[in-house]
């Protein structure tokens with residue numbers, strides 16, 4: 001009876017579901033599985049953030065609808081955070097808008113920009129919503145391969161001019177999920193030039209800006225001269241402040257694009273729960289040692305996995321950012337076969353690269369979302385499995 005709409009066909013979560021089913025089957029059989037598959041932080045927000053949430057939610061006046069845009073204090077907190085952290089000046093009234101998670105922004109951006117036949121340029125491998133959002137909006141996707149030999153940056157010169165002329169939007173993401181790669185400033189400069197020439201919008205997903213290691217600091221895309229004329233950037237409190245369930249994020253940059261997305265959202269939702277906005281303000285304007293401590297914890301976890309794997313002869317590079325390690329499949333198997341074996345034989349669950357796109361084949365993504373002892377245990381178990 002029920003026939004799904006055409007646009008649903010772009011939404012295939014099949015591989016993630018399969019990974020989870022394998023994991024659950026082992027767990028149901030009584031096996032202890034170390035779950036390094038999901039990208040959900042395992043740490044808690046800092047006490048001052050939780051306090052702000054508790055205080056605001058104890059006030060019974062705070063349970064009404066908010067506005068989709070965000071409170072004036074929230075918008076100002078975002079603008080100040082950008083100025084302090086990235087030297088980017090934003091007008092909180094026109095260049096900042098709240099999001100119910102970056103997922104909200106990425107899911108809806110295509111609907112504001114795309115007509116049938118328009119192209120959206122997305123990374124492959126890439127975070128699934130980068131493709132799913134534009135597909136639902138009816139976009140034709142152009143998948144930009146991110147290859148190790150190009151330092152996981154898209155080869156901009158390889159994109160055909162006919163594609164660029166039809167492009168309405170390019171989505172990029174550094175520090176990257178799932179690749180854990182970072183981008184040099186020169187790459188952003190080239191993207192800005194290209195977007196000006198072909199008149200498309202660039203959306204830079206900056207979710208991992210604070211989960212950085214070994215003293216590395218990324219650039220905001222908006223810090224490139226001319227970027228604000230063609231670009232927006234999204235940042236989320238999910239990873240930086242361990243607030244994933246709160247659904248608090250924001251989009252900043254080009255006022256026209258921010259206002260378009262805002263107009264769509266004002267029809268779709270009524271904004272973030274007021275106490276969550278208060279918690280977000282506490283996070284953005286309070287002491288930042290909590291974010292640095294979170295990054296330091298991920299850095300130690302990264303070292304356990306990368307050093308551990310390299311000792312096993314599994315050659316893996318040390319990423320400078322994010323909460324993932326991207327590793328080549330160490331056996332002659334396809335990525336899915338390998339991870340299925342790893343779950344069954346080692347009791348360690350990771351995601352096959354193919355889940356992030358065709359060019360993810362040959363790799364797996366390991367999420368550093370377990371404490372150090374569990375990660376050491378995972379390395380031990382893998383030693384017995386592939387060693």
Ligand SMILES: *Cc1c(COP(=O)(O)O)cnc(C)c1O
Pocket residue numbers: 039100101102103104127173176177205207235236237238239244247248249
């Ligand atoms: C986790 C993540 C986000 C954050 O999403 P929210 O909806 O804000 O929780 C955004 N982009 C990428 C690439 C991510 O991995």
